[in-house]
Amino acid sequence: MLAFSRVAIIGMGLIGSSLARAIRAQLPTVRLTVTDADPAVRSRVLDLDLADDVADNAATAVIDADLVILAVPLGAFAAVGVTIAADLAPGAVVSDVGSAKAAVTEALASLMPPGVHLIPAHPVAGTEKSGPDAGFASLFHNRWCILTPPEGTDPTALARLTDFWTRLGARVEIMDAKHHDLVLAVTSHLPHLIAYSIVGTASDLEGVTQSEVIKYSAGGFRDFTRIAASDPTMWRDVFLTNKDAVLEILQRFTEDLTALQRAIRWGDADTLHHRFAASRAIRKAIIDAGQDADTVNFGRDIAPPR
Numbered sequence: 047m048l049a050f051s052r053v054a055i056i057g058m059g060l061i062g063s064s065l066a067r068a069i070r071a072q073l074p075t076v077r078l079t080v081t082d083a084d085p086a087v088r089s090r091v092l093d094l095d096l097a098d099d100v101a102d103n104a105a106t107a108v109i110d111a112d113l114v115i116l117a118v119p120l121g122a123f124a125a126v127g128v129t130i131a132a133d134l135a136p137g138a139v140v141s142d143v144g145s146a147k148a149a150v151t152e153a154l155a156s157l158m159p160p161g162v163h164l165i166p167a168h169p170v171a172g173t174e175k176s177g178p179d180a181g182f183a184s185l186f187h188n189r190w191c192i193l194t195p196p197e198g199t200d201p202t203a204l205a206r207l208t209d210f211w212t213r214l215g216a217r218v219e220i221m222d223a224k225h226h227d228l229v230l231a232v233t234s235h236l237p238h239l240i241a242y243s244i245v246g247t248a249s250d251l252e253g254v255t256q257s258e259v260i261k262y263s264a265g266g267f268r269d270f271t272r273i274a275a276s277d278p279t280m281w282r283d284v285f286l287t288n289k290d291a292v293l294e295i296l297q298r299f300t301e302d303l304t305a306l307q308r309a310i311r312w313g314d315a316d317t318l319h320h321r322f323a324a325s326r327a328i329r330k331a332i333i334d335a336g337q338d339a340d341t342v343n344f345g346r347d348i349a350p351p352r
């Protein structure tokens with residue numbers, strides 16, 4: 047038997063629309079109701095036929111749903127929580143896909159009526175694109191989905207949510223929310239911050255024209271520009287929400303960068319070589335584990351042609 051029969055998705059951008067497509071493909075008997083604050087997105091979702099119902103607002107969308115998934119930018123979580131709280135069905139599971147977890151739990155926990163189970167989730171899968179046209183059904187295939195159940199979470203509700211994500215093709219891992227935030231700060235948030243920063247530096251350089259940057263952009267810089275093309279609202283909210291963990295990792299990164307700067311200045315070849323060799327070993331370990339960066343982070347193997 048399916049863990050959930052009536053699912054509501056709030057927010058139909060890249061992740062919400064990928065979820066809808068995945069549910070349609072893998073769980074065709076689920077009754078799917080979706081909504082989005084943007085009328086143009088709701089209209090596009092209707093055109094694309096991504097759900098059984100497209101509600102005008104979040105409160106209407108969640109009525110009778112046994113699973114509600116927030117797929118909006120992190121900054122909108124509290125407002126959505128306030129909007130839906132009174133209309134949640136008793137026993138419903140409320141979850142999300144947000145890129146940071148501790149603050150989300152805090153923002154939503156106190157709003158949940160008794161008998162509703164809040165279980166935050168983060169599918170570690172995405173692209174630099176956004177909006178309902180960017181989604182695709184196989185986005186979660188063989189990707190990690192990290193669940194961060196608060197203490198005292200009902201084990202049956204947790205098992206049902208685990209079953210849901212597993213049926214969508216994800217590999218589920220349970221983690222403490224604060225630990226999740228620290229891990230993702232280093233593996234996802236800091237790389238995005240560096241990409242935004244380096245692309246900004248290149249475009250602001252005096253003495254090097256924009257057309258030179260475009261013309262001579264080698265592989266490494268091109269990869270940074272892809273990441274830096276990610277949604278500005280989403281990433282603004284990630285950094286404001288996961289502030290403490292990002293600042294902690296950024297401090298470590300800055301110290302390590304300064305050490306490399308010093309090695310270059312003093313011609314310390316051994317330090318540079320040692321550091322670069324260690325990094326190469328990490329890349330090899332990721333590939334040996336079957337987690338090529340191209341497939342794990344960017345979905346290039348599964349995304350539709352660009």
Ligand SMILES: NC(=O)C1=CN([C@@H]2O[C@H](COP(=O)(O)OP(=O)(O)OC[C@H]3O[C@@H](n4cnc5c(N)ncnc54)[C@H](O)[C@@H]3O)[C@@H](O)[C@H]2O)C=CC1
Pocket residue numbers: 056057058059060061062081082083084087104117118119120122125126143144145146168169170171172173174175176177178277280284
């Ligand atoms: N983009 C990515 O690669 C990944 C994103 N995430 C998380 O997924 C969530 C959604 O991100 P994307 O789908 O990429 O963003 P997106 O920008 O493609 O879609 C977000 C949608 O939410 C809607 N929205 C905003 N405020 C709303 C509100 N108050 N009520 C209803 N709808 C509202 C917007 O109109 C938009 O259509 C974020 O929390 C993000 O951290 C998680 C994994 C990967």
Ligand SMILES: O=C(O)C(=O)Cc1ccc(O)cc1
Pocket residue numbers: 144145169170171172173174234273343344
């Ligand atoms: O496109 C990329 O490089 C990503 O890293 C996608 C991504 C973005 C945000 C997440 O929380 C998880 C995955």
